[in-house]
Amino acid sequence: MVAPGASPIRNAGGLLAVTSRESDSGAGRIRCANAGLVPILGSVIGEAFPAVLAAAQAGGEAAFATLWRDANPALLRYLQVAAPSAAEDIAAETWVQVVRGLAGFRGDEPAWRAWLFTTARRRALDEHRRRARHPAAPMAEVPVHLEPRTEDAAVVAMENLATAAAIAAISGLPPLQAEVILLRVLGGLDNEAVARIVGRSPGAVRVAAHRGLRRLAETLAPTGVTL
């Protein structure tokens, strides 16, 4: 069991781990939440992150591709809850912005992920504001039948039904609880980092996350059917 507040770090081969040795599940796995059956999100960065980042900042495309592959799926999944009908577009815009600021970025991997998700979140908020001002304006700039083939946000998730179900379940939570859970799980961010992003105290973030998980438990609990 990990002490509350222990900072998760990104570890080679895994999305999350805790620094304490107690995190080892006994099977030698770094990533304890992984039952070993489902491959984990994210490619191997971890200790290699500083080198990969530096290579990308120097213009290395392979390094950038590594960073992109590592984070884009998580960004998409976050955005499927934060801005469901515009997830693909906002993810793409996020990367444009990140590429522009890439050379000036300084920080470790948690800081990098915080920056990515902060950027995505801001764009999602912008999109909501835009829609509030122009409710009649369709998201697509071209009529659907003329639009080049593109993946619908919902379809993206459906390739992995379990992931789609998870996203759907979290989408049913109150916004703050959903967002906090996603930023912690998908973003691999700790309470402090999430608190900065959503503008609440770390304590409030922790409570929101717990409440969200409790609500998930109640929603997902089988009703009248014993397992």
Add this chain to the structure above:
Amino acid sequence: MPIFPWPGRAGVPPVGDPAFDALLVGNLPPQDAAGGLRPVAETITALNAAPSASELATEASAVAVFRGAIGRSAEPVRPPRRRPSLLTSLLSAKLAAAGAAAAVVLGGTAAAAFAGALPASVQKIAHETIGAPTARHSAPATPVGPRATGNAAYGLCNAYAHMKAHGTAKQKAVAFRNLAAAAGGAAKVTAYCASVAHPGAAPSGHPAGQPSGHPAGKPTAHPAGPPSAHPTGPPSPHPTGKPTSHPTGKPTSAP
């Protein structure tokens, strides 16, 4: 709380329980979770499932965006006019290693961007980064001012130069149309490409006729030349259309 027969409610801890913190950091797998939390643990595991193909589908476009912005991000801002050497050497080293395939990929992507053939979301990115037209139409109604002067103009001029050297006639026409639109007219294209840090070739022989910026009617001779996607140097701003000598390539006659 009433006691119900199903296991769910009985196994859900209160807010503040360390089990939730463990779930959030990935430290509580489903098989270790108490009954009521098992579905939640499974949900979290599913959230972290391996990427699907569609979630990685736009990688090439993202890398193209990165490539298009490389001149900006790879160097300090301070020496704005010194950029060609680093950019050129970066790209030439890369392309020398990767061979013509890289140029074809870049050309293909740029061509797709300018032809409006990319998925809408990616087209939008190409629009923002390299000034490719938006998905709405292949040539903007008003000249699209480049968001970042160097990048968009560079992208447009370079794409045209590349299409001239390697593209089909249709691709070349599309690239020139977009370039002319961004420049504010076919007549302004030469000046437009002359103003960027990494310009491609000034246009010549485009389907609509000779650019009127060359009163002599002769095409300027700054093609993309070797099969690389990087520009060969500043085009000549002279109205006579004589090629200027430039550091990274030889002027050749227009193809």
